[in-house]
Amino acid sequence: MGEVKNKQVVLKNYVTGLLKESDLDIVEGTITLNLPEGSSEVLLKNLYLSCDPYMRNLMNNVEGPDESFVPYTPGSPLMGYGVSKVLESGHPEYNKGDLVWGFTKWQEYSLVPSSQINFKIQHTDVPLSYYTGILGMPGMTAYAGFFEVGLPKKGENVFVSAASGAVGQLVGQFAKLSGCYVVGSAGSKEKVELLKNKFGFDDAFNYKEEPDLNAALKRYFPEGIDIYFENVGGKTLDAVLLNMRVNGRIVVCGMISQYERSQPEGVTNLTNLIIKRIRMQGFVVTDYYPMYPKILEYVVPKIKEGKIVYVEDIVEGLENGPAALVGLFNGCNVGKQVLLVARE
Amino acid sequence: MGEVKNKQVVLKNYVTGLLKESDLDIVEGTITLNLPEGSSEVLLKNLYLSCDPYMRNLMNNVEGPDESFVPYTPGSPLMGYGVSKVLESGHPEYNKGDLVWGFTKWQEYSLVPSSQINFKIQHTDVPLSYYTGILGMPGMTAYAGFFEVGLPKKGENVFVSAASGAVGQLVGQFAKLSGCYVVGSAGSKEKVELLKNKFGFDDAFNYKEEPDLNAALKRYFPEGIDIYFENVGGKTLDAVLLNMRVNGRIVVCGMISQYERSQPEGVTNLTNLIIKRIRMQGFVVTDYYPMYPKILEYVVPKIKEGKIVYVEDIVEGLENGPAALVGLFNGCNVGKQVLLVARE
Structure with a gap:
């Protein structure tokens, strides 16, 4: 595969006060859908992106307290949790075709270090978007x-x-x-x-x-x-x-x-x-990621038996990402705010 | 023993804002130094009284949250922690001559329920006033x-x-x-x-x-x-x-x-x-009173070996109590503020 278009949501500049749609830009970039020679990174096709409140904090122009807080870089795409499909992998743990969730970028395709992938998705008999929410x-x-x-x-x-x-x-x-x-x-x-x-x-x-x-x-x-x-x-x-x-x-x-x-x-x-x-x-x-298998064990059967329900507010298309994110801070979403980037 | 004078420090009225000496009164009461017939209470001669910040909260005219907070009654003597000598006891756990510390009243002599006595004092080879502070x-x-x-x-x-x-x-x-x-x-x-x-x-x-x-x-x-x-x-x-x-x-x-x-x-x-x-x-x-023996075990040897020191600010005479208490909120005390009411 060669170079393809790669739409992305970019932070224009650091934000003070209320986040506005105009603080974000839709940019048509390009990406080569091949891993660079010898790379240990993973090439992802992003399917669902998660809109989360903490993202606003990463838009402040302040040095983060301690090592645990790295703000966004203006001019670069937002980063956040998402569900993605592995297109190519330079890391032995992941293979082409795997579905994963982790910390990816707000764009159609992303090249990320394997360390940013949190988990391979095993339970494909629930909605895939759930891995941005109840199962993420x-x-x-x-x-x-x-x-x-x-x-x-x-x-x-x-x-x-x-x-x-x-x-x-x-x-x-x-x-x-x-x-x-x-x-x-x-x-x-x-x-x-x-x-x-x-x-x-x-x-x-x-x-x-x-x-x-x-x-x-x-x-x-x-x-x-x-x-x-x-x-x-x-x-x-x-x-x-x-x-x-x-x-x-x-x-x-x-x-x-x-x-x-x-x-x-x-x-x-x-x-x-x-x-x-x-x-x-x-x-x-x-800090609790090591508990993930235990959590799945608790939650997945209850989803299947209808003992736990989960309401999502799914918006389709990267170009609608800025509005979805801004809406989160105005309480516009009903349930978990998800951005559908691409169907499998 | 018959009726004797019983000097006390009385709260005149509920307090708003800064505590002033004029919010407190020195009153010359009387007390009969005999236990009423059949009483299970304990008659105390107060030796040292403790000036503590929480006392200010008990002077507010608000209903306390939950059961754990009972404010003072205007017209009555202040209550607080103190070191006292048992003059007469209607409770088998305490005997005439015992030294105790507990929740007593700001007066020379107090009749208190035995439940307000926290502990009998065992280590008399340290200053008795320490039981309002480091050992209290x-x-x-x-x-x-x-x-x-x-x-x-x-x-x-x-x-x-x-x-x-x-x-x-x-x-x-x-x-x-x-x-x-x-x-x-x-x-x-x-x-x-x-x-x-x-x-x-x-x-x-x-x-x-x-x-x-x-x-x-x-x-x-x-x-x-x-x-x-x-x-x-x-x-x-x-x-x-x-x-x-x-x-x-x-x-x-x-x-x-x-x-x-x-x-x-x-x-x-x-x-x-x-x-x-x-x-x-x-x-x-x-909540931690059951740990008292463990705390004594930790602290007492260190006091004797000079590994822990304790600085007290001792004021003598009940009539100087109001100034000592007010001073606590202005940072006048250097070290633990104690009021010496009577020597043994």
Whole structure:
């Protein structure tokens, strides 16, 4: 195969404040669909790309804290999780035709180091797009955060924010499967219905219709919250701190409401951590990748038996990627936001 | 013995904002130094009373969260930890002449339920006042917070705020005994000298002379902080969050800078919890009381061998109690603030 066109989504420049579609560009590049002689890299055809909140943080022009945070390079394609097909492989672990998921680029074809591929896809009898969600990074995030960081016990009260999103919808279902009482918050009537009727949350509310979040939480949790799965930060976190129970856990997964602010909102109720003996713990899903087989073992049978459902919001075409990504920060997506680049 | 005078320190009314001496009253009451017939309570002669930051929280007119927080009653004497001598006992565990420490009242003589006595004092070959500090609640706080919540490892970097106080001076010494690098912050040149020359901190700084706390922490911890022992909250916590290392722990013991504010300062850097996998955990020392024998076993020999020192700021006379307590919130005390009520 020779040189072909390679459409890509490029970050024009570092972003401050709200991400706009105009911060991203659709560029028609080219790529040679042959591995360079002696290369140990892997040539991928990207099928599904994942739109995730953390991507906004990689667009800031700041030096990352520690070694764990490498921002995007303006002029280059975005990077992110995706499901891809191996076209050619210079690494013995991968072969032509393999389906894989890992950290790829927002373009039709990508040449990536094999270390960026996370896993070969084994369960092809579920939708392939699921490997950007329930069977990919967000699924592991929900599992590791809820079970490994949250340490739930039967009968506990669980609150999930951004509850209909890629991670939240799973946390709620994991909580129900663990015998917990679970309430979710989301930003529209449609999402609240989904939480109650599709995902089986015990209750749910639209945070945009609650002028007093503290009062809302007191209504849904008269006895307080044992586990808060934190996806949004800011005012919601502050209200939750007033409503935590003794020995509660706050699993800090994300704070999407803060990512586009140059000055984050101040959280004022942290003294509640003391008297209530609260453990507030951040985590990064990559630390839990060795658990992936265990997670598949838990999740895959439940998908097949209909005990866990997963809602995706699939947009087709790389050229629609910028809108999909921007929509994520405005709560436009209903369920996991996926970008379909190419069918197998 | 019949009725005798019983001087006491009384809370006049609930307090908002800064505690003033005029919020407290010295009242000359009386008490009959006999146990009522059939009483199971214990009659105490109070010797040393402990001035502690948490006492300010009990002066707020708010319903406490959960069952763990019972505010003071205006018109009644303050309550707090103290060292006392048993004059009469209606409970078989205590006998006349026993020295005990526990939760008593700010008065010369107190009748208390036996459940408020925490421990009989066994080691009388150390200063008796130590049972309000290193061998009492603050000592257990330092031990439980640093070892049980902080889980220190040799070679880690430890930062302690309010470092010359009742708890902080011990945390620093425990950190050195554990092979850690430890830096403390305090509010005067004298305290900084104490930290470096008496308690053996590796370094120390006066936070009042640091216009940019973030820059100060970067200077003392170029590689970041593994354990932050949090005593103050607010701006210090915000600066620490920018300087934590991956897998760091923030032991939330107290937030004294916030207790007198009607509106606490907002903490804006909490997103650092995520990427750095930080565990921020509050605790209450009473949960660790069962460990007291183990703590004594660790601390007492080290006091006798001079491997741990303890600095107290002892004020004599109940009538000087209000000034001593107010001084605590202005950083007037150098070391553990104790009120000597009576010599044995």
